[in-house]
Amino acid sequence: MLQIFQYFKPRSADLVSSRLYDELTFYPEFERDLGKCRDELLIESPFITTRRTAMLLPTLQKLIKRGVRVTVNTRHPQEHDEYLRLEAEENVALLQEFGVEVLYTGGHHRKLAILDRKVLWEGSLNILSQNDSCEIMRRIDSAQLAGQMIRFVKVNKFS
Numbered sequence: 001m002l003q004i005f006q007y008f009k010p011r012s013a014d015l016v017s018s019r020l021y022d023e024l025t026f027y028p029e030f031e032r033d034l035g036k037c038r039d040e041l042l043i044e045s046p047f048i049t050t051r052r053t054a055m056l057l058p059t060l061q062k063l064i065k066r067g068v069r070v071t072v073n074t075r076h077p078q079e080h081d082e083y084l085r086l087e088a089e090e091n092v093a094l095l096q097e098f099g100v101e102v103l104y105t106g107g108h109h110r111k112l113a114i115l116d117r118k119v120l121w122e123g124s125l126n127i128l129s130q131n132d133s134c135e136i137m138r139r140i141d142s143a144q145l146a147g148q149m150i151r152f153v154k155v156n157k158f159s
Contacts, residue, residue, distance in 0.1 A: 017141040026125055026137045027055075030113070033139075034059050037115045040069040042155055044110045047084065047129035048074055053091040056128070057098065064099040072128065073155065076104040091128075103155075111137075114150060118143040 021029055034041070041063060060070055072095060077088035092102050113121040121127075123137035140146070 019139050021123075021137045021139060023125060023130055023133065023135045026121075026130075026135070029139065030121065030127070030137075031059060033115055033119055033121075034063065037063055037068055038066075039116050040071070040114075041116075042071045042073065042112075042114045042150075043127050044073045044108070044112045044153070045126045045128035046075045046108045046110070047080070047126050048072075048088050048091045048095075049129040049131065050087055050091055052126075052128045052130060053094060057094070060095070060100060061098050069101070070099070071101045071103060071155070073103040073105055073108065073110075073153075074128070075108040076106065079106070110153065112149065112153075114146050117146050117150065120146040120149055122149070 041060075063070055074088070074092070077085045077092060080088055096102055111123060111126055113119075113127055115121075118141065120140045120142065121137050122140070123135065125135035125137045
């Protein structure tokens with residue numbers, strides 16, 4: 001067990017540039033990061049609502065027009081109750097219409113974003129659905145830790 005812990009234990013220098021955000025401070029900082037994104041964006045959010053899709057879609061459209069590959073990994077809409085299922089289906093279709101690649105992971109509950117394989121956001125906030133809850137997100141500026149997360153959640157098999 002100790003070997004596994006050591007494998008995932010980051011070097012202290014990697015965490016020097018990490019900061020914590022809550023549901024009020026996350027989106028402005030995340031939008032700033034999106035404005036700097038140049039190559040690829042991965043968002044993992046188990047739920048997708050109209051409110052958050054409408055808020056983020058203009059920025060995602062700009063990214064796609066600039067040639068940024070945008071991927072969203074979420075739960076399949078069939079895993080939601082009827083109301084959330086219909087909302088998720090509509091918003092997934094909208095995202096796909098604008099060029100977002102949507103992946104489905106059964107039982108998905110991860111909340112993270114990786115920008116250009118060097119900025120990692122992770123925490124409890126559902127990026128594409130957060131509404132009225134107390135949440136936390138950590139922003140880590142580290143290609144090493146972003147790469148570690150990509151390998152850990154195995155999204156490389158889709159890219």
